[in-house]
Amino acid sequence: MTPNVIMLVVLIAVTALAAFAACAILSNRLGSSEQKKKFRKQTELETEIKKAKQDLLHTIQKQQGLTLKYVKSDDRYIHTLCEGELLAKLGLSSETVVGKDLRDFLPQNYAEEKLQSYRKAWEGEQVNYEQRLNGVDYLVSLRPVFENGQVVEVIGSGVDITPQKEHEKRLKESFALGRTLIDSLPLGILVVDQEKKIIAINEACGKMFQLDQPIQSYMGKNVADYHHVYFEHVEKEGKRVGEMIRNHQPVVDEVSFKGGRILRRSYRPFYMEEELKGHLWTFEDITERKRMELANRKAKEEAEKANQAKSEFLSNMSHELRTPLNGILGFYQLLELDETLNDKQRGFVAEIGKGGRHLLELINEILDLSRIEAGKLKISPKRVNINELMKECIDFTRPSADQKGIHISYQENAATDQYVVADPVRLRQIILNLVDNAIKYNRDNGEILIEYTSQEGFLSVHIKDTGIGIPKEKQDEVFEPFYRIDHSSVEGAGIGLSVVKRLLALMGGRMGVESEMGKGSDFWFSLPLANHHEGSKEDTIVQDAKNPQKRERTKVLYIEDNLANMQLVHEIFETFEGVSLNSALTGAEGIKAAREQLPDVILCDLHLPDVSGFEVLKALKANPKTADIPILAVSANAMEENIHRALEAGFLEYITKPLDIASFIQQISKHLV
Numbered sequence: 001m002t003p004n005v006i007m008l009v010v011l012i013a014v015t016a017l018a019a020f021a022a023c024a025i026l027s028n029r030l031g032s033s034e035q036k037k038k039f040r041k042q043t044e045l046e047t048e049i050k051k052a053k054q055d056l057l058h059t060i061q062k063q064q065g066l067t068l069k070y071v072k073s074d075d076r077y078i079h080t081l082c083e084g085e086l087l088a089k090l091g092l093s094s095e096t097v098v099g100k101d102l103r104d105f106l107p108q109n110y111a112e113e114k115l116q117s118y119r120k121a122w123e124g125e126q127v128n129y130e131q132r133l134n135g136v137d138y139l140v141s142l143r144p145v146f147e148n149g150q151v152v153e154v155i156g157s158g159v160d161i162t163p164q165k166e167h168e169k170r171l172k173e174s175f176a177l178g179r180t181l182i183d184s185l186p187l188g189i190l191v192v193d194q195e196k197k198i199i200a201i202n203e204a205c206g207k208m209f210q211l212d213q214p215i216q217s218y219m220g221k222n223v224a225d226y227h228h229v230y231f232e233h234v235e236k237e238g239k240r241v242g243e244m245i246r247n248h249q250p251v252v253d254e255v256s257f258k259g260g261r262i263l264r265r266s267y268r269p270f271y272m273e274e275e276l277k278g279h280l281w282t283f284e285d286i287t288e289r290k291r292m293e294l295a296n297r298k299a300k301e302e303a304e305k306a307n308q309a310k311s312e313f314l315s316n317m318s319h320e321l322r323t324p325l326n327g328i329l330g331f332y333q334l335l336e337l338d339e340t341l342n343d344k345q346r347g348f349v350a351e352i353g354k355g356g357r358h359l360l361e362l363i364n365e366i367l368d369l370s371r372i373e374a375g376k377l378k379i380s381p382k383r384v385n386i387n388e389l390m391k392e393c394i395d396f397t398r399p400s401a402d403q404k405g406i407h408i409s410y411q412e413n414a415a416t417d418q419y420v421v422a423d424p425v426r427l428r429q430i431i432l433n434l435v436d437n438a439i440k441y442n443r444d445n446g447e448i449l450i451e452y453t454s455q456e457g458f459l460s461v462h463i464k465d466t467g468i469g470i471p472k473e474k475q476d477e478v479f480e481p482f483y484r485i486d487h488s489s490v491e492g493a494g495i496g497l498s499v500v501k502r503l504l505a506l507m508g509g510r511m512g513v514e515s516e517m518g519k520g521s522d523f524w525f526s527l528p529l530a531n532h533h534e535g536s537k538e539d540t541i542v543q544d545a546k547n548p549q550k551r552e553r554t555k556v557l558y559i560e561d562n563l564a565n566m567q568l569v570h571e572i573f574e575t576f577e578g579v580s581l582n583s584a585l586t587g588a589e590g591i592k593a594a595r596e597q598l599p600d601v602i603l604c605d606l607h608l609p610d611v612s613g614f615e616v617l618k619a620l621k622a623n624p625k626t627a628d629i630p631i632l633a634v635s636a637n638a639m640e641e642n643i644h645r646a647l648e649a650g651f652l653e654y655i656t657k658p659l660d661i662a663s664f665i666q667q668i669s670k671h672l673v
């Protein structure tokens, strides 16, 4: 019983008590000898009734809601009682209401609305109505009181429902927001409950399944009745997928629809407080993306074919050019040894040698550039001791520096004993090229200073000269192929720097220049630093010499459900020599592939459709066959605590998405060598 109903019962009881008391008083008056006694009793009763009435009034006044009574007089409904705390909240008082009709104290339209309910109640109906006044929502129940089949009075009770209304409003708002959100998504979304009844469906889903009715009309309907909508369109339905869904395992797959459309479909069970509440499906129309991928693949294949033809042409050309050059340079060397030549002839021979070597360099550079541009140049990243390599390059270039009286300063110290991740052959080519330029474009008796700085996992090498310098506006252009600032006296074809820059990019490095006209230039490049980790191979320069045969291919397994990321990593590994990449779309597939393929390195996305990357790690570490494989986490979550948690759990590296190619190469290379 609500407080208002209790109030009504009490009200009726008191009225009955009053009637009974009135009868008692009347009969008492008729008495004779016991009159005095009876009169006393009568007075006592009257006092009790008065007290009960006052108590009741007091209770009515103190209640949180309100209680009212009205009677009809002509066409007016006159209030005979109106009390309760709610009254004050509505900006009214008992005095403003009692003895009056609604129209006497309420605004016209507001009163008219309420009058309709008052009329109905007077006609004998039980009426409930909600209203809002003075910022307060309240609910009033009107109950007619009958006497001999006639309504003689209506009793009403009101309760404040403002908090419920607020809550309802907030619920409605969040529902509307949720609705707008899911409708604005390009993904088709369908949620069904345990009985397969639709509990949410968005516009995109309706479009994908070509539903002809407004989507709201499908709410509450059983998807089983609409199987035709789905299955009629799906040409292939993998058995395995069906089974996984029955087992409530998350699934991501691609399904072909009639009309050549392809949908990417994902399923996951939907839990609330650990109880299975339903099933969530998302659908993405990837027809266009697939078409583009196909077109790109075709274009790539065609470009590859064209590049192949270009590379073949260039390699044939270079062979054709090298053969006569071989003769020229060979005979030049023989002539150089001939002591019978006079000075003039020696001069001619030296010119032949210079021209021949220049031509050979040019052919090599053109070949490199075309191989890089055709994506044919493969690099083999290794740990390289930069100090050793630098000393070797300086020794090699010292004779030409000496010819110009140029001094090369290179201070060896502990800081210079650094390891970088790079292809040693290509790194040697880069350093030689830059030191050679620093000599070529330097003044006589100038200086060359070679220094290192390291920052955030990268080592920067600075090759500074005291030469002619490069004007600001041309500092970008010098990295373009065949670009030369007019130095008629200095030999060159303008290819070296463009090759150097591209080689560095392939190795995850960067390069740039700072220069001042007449003062000199600082050509710098940076490469990922390699860790001095335990068990690392010996210095690779030594290692290569000892072990010239090709190493076995390094197998990498990438567990990732995002196809775009997968493709990017594929592209990056394309440039790595001796690395083969396999992929798995889910954690379960990844664990299986790892056990079968026993890769050398595993890259694992932390957010997989079925299990988390942590569970994959746990499963692999628990199996002795896969326990020692280095596993690297890949995640879009770059929060410090998540990185920390992953490294604690046993991931060797934490690679953040979107991938920064240079750091990615740095992080992965350490585990490939």
Ligand code: ADP
Residues within 6 Å of the ligand: 437, 438, 441, 442, 465, 467, 468, 469, 470, 478, 483, 484, 485, 486, 487, 491, 492, 493, 494, 495, 496, 497, 498, 521, 523
């Ligand atoms: P090349 O030296 O064969 O012309 P590069 O690609 O190595 O080709 O260099 C391109 C151009 O950049 C050079 O022609 C020269 O104008 C300028 N350049 C390169 N290095 C330096 C340097 N250290 N100082 C001044 N100019 C330079």
